[in-house]
Amino acid sequence: MVLVDIGNTNIHIWIDGKTVNKKSPEKYDGRVYYISVNKEKEKIFKKLNPDAVNLEKYVLFDTAYKGLGIDRIMACKSISDGVVVDAGSAVTIDIMQENRHLGGIIMPGIYAFKQAFGTISEVLQFNPDIINTFYPNNTSEALNMGSVGAIKCMIEKYSQNRKVYITGGDGEFLSRVIENSEYIEDLVFLGMLKTIKELEKK
Amino acid sequence: MVLVDIGNTNIHIWIDGKTVNKKSPEKYDGRVYYISVNKEKEKIFKKLNPDAVNLEKYVLFDTAYKGLGIDRIMACKSISDGVVVDAGSAVTIDIMQENRHLGGIIMPGIYAFKQAFGTISEVLQFNPDIINTFYPNNTSEALNMGSVGAIKCMIEKYSQNRKVYITGGDGEFLSRVIENSEYIEDLVFLGMLKTIKELEKK
Numbered sequence: 001m002v003l004v005d006i007g008n009t010n011i012h013i014w015i016d017g018k019t020v021n022k023k024s025p026e027k028y029d030g031r032v033y034y035i036s037v038n039k040e041k042e043k044i045f046k047k048l049n050p051d052a053v054n055l056e057k058y059v060l061f062d063t064a065y066k067g068l069g070i071d072r073i074m075a076c077k078s079i080s081d082g083v084v085v086d087a088g089s090a091v092t093i094d095i096m097q098e099n100r101h102l103g104g105i106i107m108p109g110i111y112a113f114k115q116a117f118g119t120i121s122e123v124l125q126f127n128p129d130i131i132n133t134f135y136p137n138n139t140s141e142a143l144n145m146g147s148v149g150a151i152k153c154m155i156e157k158y159s160q161n162r163k164v165y166i167t168g169g170d171g172e173f174l175s176r177v178i179e180n181s182e183y184i185e186d187l188v189f190l191g192m193l194k195t196i197k198e199l200e201k202k
Numbered sequence: 203m204v205l206v207d208i209g210n211t212n213i214h215i216w217i218d219g220k221t222v223n224k225k226s227p228e229k230y231d232g233r234v235y236y237i238s239v240n241k242e243k244e245k246i247f248k249k250l251n252p253d254a255v256n257l258e259k260y261v262l263f264d265t266a267y268k269g270l271g272i273d274r275i276m277a278c279k280s281i282s283d284g285v286v287v288d289a290g291s292a293v294t295i296d297i298m299q300e301n302r303h304l305g306g307i308i309m310p311g312i313y314a315f316k317q318a319f320g321t322i323s324e325v326l327q328f329n330p331d332i333i334n335t336f337y338p339n340n341t342s343e344a345l346n347m348g349s350v351g352a353i354k355c356m357i358e359k360y361s362q363n364r365k366v367y368i369t370g371g372d373g374e375f376l377s378r379v380i381e382n383s384e385y386i387e388d389l390v391f392l393g394m395l396k397t398i399k400e401l402e403k404k
Binding site for chain 1: 293294305306309323337351
């Protein structure tokens with residue numbers, strides 16, 4: 001079985017439990033299930049894999065949020081209670097309570113923060129790092145606190161006593177910054193597998 | 203007396219208590235004092251106003267922060283105790299305690315957040331608004347919380363019981379979002395005036 005998660009920047013592929021990231025769509029053998037938030041890449045992918053099943057049509061998910069991205073739905077679907085963070089091009093923060101999605105936040109991803117600072121002034125440069133000071137005392141620390149620290153601030157605002165589950169390209173890094181958090185590489189795929197199981201039960 | 207604050211985007215001018223914003227440097231009559239964070243614009247300004255005094259050389263300010271922008275120094279100099287926010291191209295958050303600067307944070311400005319979201323995906327659009335829900339339930343609310351809400355989160359993290367003084371182009375808007383805050387249009391100029399007074403005492 002092949003699961004494909006077509007994102008804005010990368011395409012994430014799960015083949016029998018192993019994951020790999022690609023820039024462009026490819027042709028896959030066997031049963032192929034997919035989700036997509038990028039219409040251009042999806043078109044190319046569908047031409048190469050005409051029998052692939054779009055799980056967006058079948059997923060059951062309890063939320064009042066209008067227009068929730070299918071990748072966020074899948075990541076959240078695998079968690080009953082907690083804060084679900086997908087740290088990619090954007091950082092999404094979604095709150096789950098008893099299998100219900102209460103709402104969510106979208107922040108720029110760490111790379112987008114870096115780009116944003118660079119657009120304001122060429123002197124605003126930093127390397128994302130863990131946070132080891134409360135009062136930044138140079139430009140690099142100030143920018144790290146204003147980006148990584150701001151993401152941390154928002155996650156902690158919503159986590160309170162909830163556990164935080166983090167996925168995505170910057171997920172492993174972020175999980176080192178956020179207390180009571182766990183990095184789960186396959187969070188989106190776990191939701192896709194759960195959706196396939198529900199489909200098969202019908 | 204004319205005070206000039208040359209920023210990255212705008213040039214702010216104070217003429218005998220009245221303020222005005224310009225895009226390009228101009229020639230001024232009388233005593234001219236200035237500060238600048240933009241070397242290109244400063245060069246043009248100095249050609250037009252060769253006798254203008256750069257207050258950066260004379261300002262006294264107690265901080266351990268290396269490379270603190272002169273506009274931030276001037277805004278902070280006018281406040282003894284509190285959080286000083288300058289909401290322009292970037293949002294800077296500086297903490298003052300008994301006339302001492304404890305440290306500061308740099309976040310993208312609201313426009314930079316909008317641009318950053320647009321770079322990630324064209325569907326990530328919103329209009330900055332006050333925050334009236336804890337759990338965002340659509341893209342617009344999610345982006346507003348992830349930008350305006352993130353700025354609010356960081357300011358509140360540092361304000362605790364301190365009063366918040368806000369200046370800059372988005373300052374009036376932000377002051378409506380932040381509790382225990384006051385918008386002061388002339389904050390940077392108040393610091394410049396204080397510096398000139400100290401100079402004259404010598």
